[in-house]
Amino acid sequence: MKRKVFKKMVGALGLFASASIVAASCFNSTKTLGFDQNDDGKIVLANTYSSTSPIAKALEEIVDQYNKQKPQGDYPVELFSIAGGYGGGDESVNTKLASKDKTQFFNLIFNYPNVTAQLVRHGQALKLNKGEQAVDASIFSDKFLEENYSIPGNDDRSIYSLPLTRSTEVLVINAPVVYQLLSQAKAANDLMIADNPETKALWDSWKEKAKINLGSSSKTMMKEMKKTMEKAPEASGNMGAGMASGGQGQSGSGAAGSGASTGGSQSGSGSTGTGVTARSTNLRDDQNMTQTSPAAGAETPAMAKEAATTEQPAAAETVSSDYIKNLWGEYKSVEGGLKGYTLDANVFNTTKELIDLSVRIAKSYSTKLKAPNDRQQIDPQAVLGIDSPSNFLYTNSFSQVNGNWNEFLVRKSSNGKTYDFNALLNNDNNRAAPLMSTFNVVKPLIDANGLFLNNGGNYSSNWEKFHQLAFFLGSTSGYYQSFVDDKEGSNLVFKNVDMKVASYEFPRFTSDLYAPTKTEYDQGAIGAFNNRGKRYVIYKKESLTEELKKVETNKAIPDEMNRATAETALSNRLKTIESSLATMDNQATIQIGWIGTGFDLDKFNSAVKPKIHQLGNLYDKKYKAAFVLDTDAEKKIVPTEQSLQAKEADIRIAPKKFDQANAKEIIMTQGASLIGIHSNEKEDIQTKKFINWLIKTGNINVPAVMKKGKVETPAFTGTPLNFIVDRASYILPTNEFLNNPNVKDNKTEYQKIAIDAFKSIQSDNNYVPYNDVPDFRSGTFRKTIDSTLVSANSTKADFAKFFDNLKKASPDIVKRN
Known part of the structure; x- marks a missing residue:
């Protein structure tokens, strides 16, 4: 398993290998015999995470401690980084399988069920719960191990992967924006608030959240002017060019979310989601950028008056943000909009109702909302953002069949040896009906320019945290990228370019x-x-x-x-x-x-x-x-008024039902599993030995990390597996973890939501987990669905066109069994 030329080979052979291995499966859907790798005396763990991510750093610490603790004679563990995230890892596995690589393969990898299924097909998956040093997987609920049992060809309930990192999806409501937009409709006597305690409490909580940073824009302006005058006392005249902040040392981004656990408004069972992506943000009003100051040291009556005014909560009675109002534009009283609408707290329990509210907001604020291809960085991007288009279509389709896999879009073929994607694409026996219903519900939002879809790393949170979305659906693993710190952030604003692309x-x-x-x-x-x-x-x-x-x-x-x-x-x-x-x-x-x-x-x-x-x-x-x-x-x-802090957000579980009539509550359970890869007899035993240490027998002590005399990262003592969970925003779906009465201590709101959701899956049959079918083509089909829905959002395609494009875009291998 030498690694010297591996990275170079992936780039050159990746596409060819993937195509070759997929093409071979067209003619053979049954499992083939695997091959032995050469024994090089080490266990290689392939790591597809960003090197700066919390989980990557946790893995480095774990591997270092294992190699120090392991008995003499046991094989050391070596981390090997693969570029390209999970997709890069998938490609790497395909490359090795295609060439039957005996010298440069690895023993373990974090990835999704499609990779496990591919390894099983080629006889190269390691049966973790069988043989010498068998891994005790009983710590996990069977519901979270189902992705193993459902793999075609797994006839003896072998476990090939362990669900070490799991997340679900949250709905994040930008309370300052939503309250502002709905308040304007309410002031026009168009919007009513339902007369029940839950809705009144929700409305009041939004109002309080909307007050938190109200008026900070003018405060920041004054501070900037004062700072500039102190820095250059001889300066006078235009202040706009003097706002660049100085100071030595490291300068962090305002994008990293607060590490504190902060509350969101909660309701029902949803009580309380590969580094931070740099992205364009909205600009402040132009007049704020070009303020002209008096001579240094002089304070005009107007300045004194404004300073005195901003000491008090601005517009406390109306809770109206001029910044948000200017960004989103004036309210329009139109049919099909917020006119005649009654807000009820239950609106966030189903996808249908969430979309309906989003459509109404989009129609009522249509002036500033543009088609996807016409949106500029300074514009509101949409009303609702969705980070995973395929998750949205899959989970809502699954909800419509009440979590019954035998009625889902993609089911096992009649012989049980593979999954049948082609029956969906051919709409056999009206199989595409749930997909059509989901699409048709979101189509009015597409038509109203109210939908934002992530298209390859441009996550919704990048925009909502600067008030350019009202809602977004995203992963609980993204907490620290979802909000701005509870302090002023910063923009890098380029000169002598169009202001639409400057910030x-x-x-x-x-x-x-x-x-x-x-x-x-x-x-x-x-x-x-x-x-x-x-x-x-x-x-x-x-x-x-x-x-x-x-x-x-x-x-x-x-x-x-x-x-x-x-x-x-x-x-x-x-x-x-x-x-x-x-x-x-x-x-x-x-x-x-x-x-x-x-x-x-x-x-x-x-x-x-x-x-x-x-x-x-x-x-x-x-x-x-x-x-x-x-x-x-x-x-x-x-200014903080122009960004979203965690304490201003209303955070809750993503809608668990498509429609109120659906019987089951669907919970997305996404995340990579630790997958074992067969190597040879000795390395297989050593691989399982490391996994047992990782999840059960090991104990590590990690000292606190100090920065400027303060604890930046707390110390940790416990199992290596719990260390991963402690350092990342994932949830560990073990019985011990979920049943721990203190499991929510020091957790983020995203983590608390995921814990509650997974507890429900564990104990209540009305909650059904969703994860992609464990087929080697699942990843390919997911990407096709993502890109096809993104295209439909841009072209305003109807379902017939969307479905036709989906069929055309799906590779031939997806259409064959």
Whole structure:
């Protein structure tokens, strides 16, 4: 299982291998014999998680502790990272199976049931609960192990995968936005509030949440003006260009959600979801960006009056946010909108009612809502955002057949050896009826420009947390990406470009970029910055002498393709301040921009990409750096009124029924499982031995992580498996975990919702878990459904067109048994 050339092979062979292995299955749906891998004396755990994710860091700690604790003679465990997330892992497995790779395969991987099913088909899945060192899977409820038993070809109830990381879906209501939009309809005597305690409590809770940050925009404006005047007391005139924040050291993003467990409004059984994605955010009002200040130190009567006013809760009686009102536009009293509508707290219990409310809001605020292809970064994106289009279609279709797999869209074929996707695509015996019903319910929202669909990493939370959505459906694993901190965030705003594409959430892991000292500049230095207590100096490559290289923090730009452009940009910037460069290290430095490893270029518009200079692995071996100059962009504060904090959100379980008439409550139980891969007799035993340590016999002690004298990450003592759960936002569906009376302690609202949902699955037969059918083609078909619904949202296709496109887009292998 040597790894030296594996990564190179995946890129070259991935598509070919996937196509080959899939094509072979067209002619053979039965299980084939596997092969033995060479014994290289180690257990390789393939890791598809982002290296900065909590679960990846937890796995690193676990592997390190296992290798220190294991008995002498036992095989060590080695982590191997695969790029491309779960899809990359799927492709890697297919590559190895296609070539019967005996030297570079792995023993374990975190992935979905389609990968397990593929391994079973090829006789390469490891039976974890059989043979020597058999894994005791009884800690898990059978309902969460069903994905193993339902795999075609599993005739002896073998367990090939363990559900170590599970999440479900939440509905997140942006209370400030929803309250604002509905309040305007109520003020027009169009909207009524149902006369029952639950609805009155809901309305009151939204009102209180809407008050939390009301008026912060004007407060922030005043603070920015004051800060600028203090920073440059001789300055006067236009203040708009002086709002970039300075300061040394690391600058975190306002996007990372609060780690505190904060409450959302709750109702019924829904009481209380691969790093943070950089993305464009809404701009503040233009007039706020170009305020003209009086001379420094002078406070006009108007300023004093505004400062005094903003000390009190602004508009406390009406709870009306001018910012949200301007963003979403004026209320329109129209038929089919909020006119004549009565809000009831039960509206969030079913998909039909949620969609109906969303349609009404969209029609009542149609002025600012645009078709998907016409939306700009400063616009409301829609009323409802859905992170997984396929989850939405699947779970609502499953609800309509009351959780009966024998009546679901995709069922086992008559011979039980495979799953029959083609019967759905051919609509045999009206099999597509639940899919059509689900689509037709959401079609009016599509027509009203009220639906946002994630299309490959552009998650709904990226927009809702800046008030550009009213609701979103997403995974409980995404808590820390769903909200802005309980403090002001920042935007990176580019200059001299269309304002519609100018503003972006300020990248994380970013430091201020400074001019070098005069002495350093004369030696060829073109920039300096601080990172983790060290001061780095960037030199032109030809100027970095052997003598200068002796200082490890003296660096040249390693990215050969972009080096010349970056060096020129820095050199030109320094020419404008050459006479002002500090002559000694302790003199005041001049900031010239920002540098860091958080610039995700895919998230930036093409108009601003040339202003982001790539550096390569300048100071971090894992992450590539980039910089932006202050002549090309500025850092602007985003007031809390313009973003969503967790305490402002109403968080609850996603609707568990399509329609109130449905008998069962459907709970999405998504997440990767730890899958065993057959290698050889010795490695198989050692693999199971590691899993037993991981889930049952092991015990680890992890010290607390301190930062600036405070505990950043608390210490942990317990089983390695519980450590994974403790560090990530997943839920562990073991009997012990779910039955622990203190299981909700120190958990986020997302986690609490998932715990309640999984407890219900465990103890109440009216709750039915949904996960994709364990077929090797499930992942492929899921991607096809996702892209087809995204396309329908853009083209406003009806169901007939959507279904025809689905059939055309589905690969031939999906259509065959």
